Amino acid sequence: MERPAVSAQAQTTPAVSVRDLKVGYGSRVLLEGASFDVQRGEILVILGASGCGKSSLMKNMIGLYRPMAGDVLIGGESIVRAGPTEKARLQRGLGITYQSGALFGSLTVLENIRFPLDEFTDIGLEQKNLIARMLLHQVEMVEAQSRMPAELSGGMLKRAGIARAMALGAEILMLDEPSAGLDPITAANLDRTILALRDNLGLTFVVVTHELQSILKVADRAVMLDATSRSIIAEGVPSELRDHSQDARVRQFFNRRPDAPETEVRR
Amino acid sequence: MPAPDAMKADPVILALEGRVTAYLVGPIWAEALETLSRYADRPIVIDASRLESIDDTGIALLFDLKSRPRSVGAEVEIRGLAPSLAALIPDYAPDDVAEPARKWPPLGIIERAGRAASLQLAAAARMLAFLGDCAAALLQAFHRRGVIRWGEVLSVAAEAGANAVPIVLLIGFLMGVIIAFEIGLVAQQFGAVIFVVDGVGVAVLRELGALMTAIVFAGRTGAAFAAQIGTQKVNEEVNAILTFGLDPVRFLVLPRLIAAVLVMPLLTVLADVVGIFGGALVLAGFNIGFVQFYNHLLGAVGIEDFLVGVVKAAVFGLTIAAIGCQRGLATGAGATSVGLSATSAVVTSIIWIVVLDGFFTVLISS
Structure with a gap:
């Protein structure tokens, strides 16, 4: 089985490069002129208010949707211009989780984690089960291995989704709202898992979220989108954006102040 | 390596x-x-x-x-x-x-039979309770204005009835053609082709018009009812209705039951008409003209044959809608459960349609 190109590229190439991307549906443009790089081993957070196009941007980055203009390079190769076979190869090199976890409802948790290994490798069944259980252990889900997805809570679904995304040894993980709707303890556990995976395995993370605590805890760098200007309005280290950004919209977001930042909001 | x-x-x-x-x-x-x-x-x-x-x-x-x-x-x-x-x-x-140890030993054949029987009994009890709820909601609808959401009834009727017309016409027509052709070939050997008109008329009006329409209705609408309500259950819309202090039967089930009882007879009449027309078309090939077919048909079947078919259709419609809605409300969690509910709704509906058809036949014959 051919190894996805992402890991075969020189280590100096950014893991993901977004080049002048224009994202939208039909004639409705959500975002234009978006350009940024994600370096290997980096945790980049895409943030912004609800409806600003965070998840749409990610879906364009992983090749689910075709952008209106611009390009996305995965390990130096364009996923936008790639043919179906090349695109599938590039996508296999990405570990992707969706907002709902997107586990297959007819398979147990263990079978869900094993699914990509069943499809793309020739590893023996007993060994695949061990790999799946070790991945589940990593996300603290090993006890739930025999349960069906319908029996899991939202947080468990998301953690199992992360384990499945890692099964093929993806070096780039793309997580869509991983901690949305989770209780603080579960969300903190998830953040800890993300940091541990990056530190231990050197994985690259692109995380779409608007959970402030999570952003400040895990992100090396953040890219902030704005629905009104339909563009990236800030890029940098989250704590610096919070404390030193010149853009009122960025300060509003980080300081949770819906009104103009000059106006003190009574709570 | x-x-x-x-x-x-x-x-x-x-x-x-x-x-x-x-x-x-x-x-x-x-x-x-x-x-x-x-x-x-x-x-x-x-x-x-x-x-x-x-x-x-x-x-x-x-x-x-x-x-x-x-x-x-x-x-x-x-x-x-x-x-x-x-x-x-x-x-x-x-x-x-490590692989988790199996918590329960595998069941023996007697335990499995017992468990299956108890599950079936529980399902029957749930169905009876559901029918009771439907009857209560209908009774309430007769006594109080505003209980029935007529806008929803019309919307369901359009989807389940008007949109099903092409497929009912096609199936009804082909059914008439096939019956007339098969019986015609045999009757021709005995010089009794004219009596094929009796066969087509009675079979289509009393049995096949309602039966075939019901099977199409079960596959198309019964499954849709189960899937729609099942998805609403999975998305917790049913819980939202309950916590508003409202009755899901009145909100989700009653409009579908009423729409089904209204449209099934209409679809059956269409199936009857095109079925008989298909039979007439085939018999024209056996030298039975349209006028001769019409005159013989008037003598062969009566209004009671037509009414039997229409009444059956209404009962079938009620049955299919009730089973579809009940299966939808009984949906568990997850997308798989919705699929199982839809499948179960179709299978159960078809079984009950055949059972009820047999019951009607015995009742009317005796």
């Missing part, structure tokens, strides 16, 4: 080189296990000094080899592993990721 080398030293050396990833680890793992089992009494040294990188599957491989129970003096030792890679190998006990 592992390179068992038992000749040079007492321990067996297994060399791991380059990258060990999900796409490459399968044969490496198989060969390593084969080496471990072949040299069960000798120590194994895994030489990882030239290992460049591993992913989660490589970590699992090293963990597995290290954790396999071996006899004293025949342990597995990993040598030369870069500290950055060594840090990735977990230090928990193999039991932490």
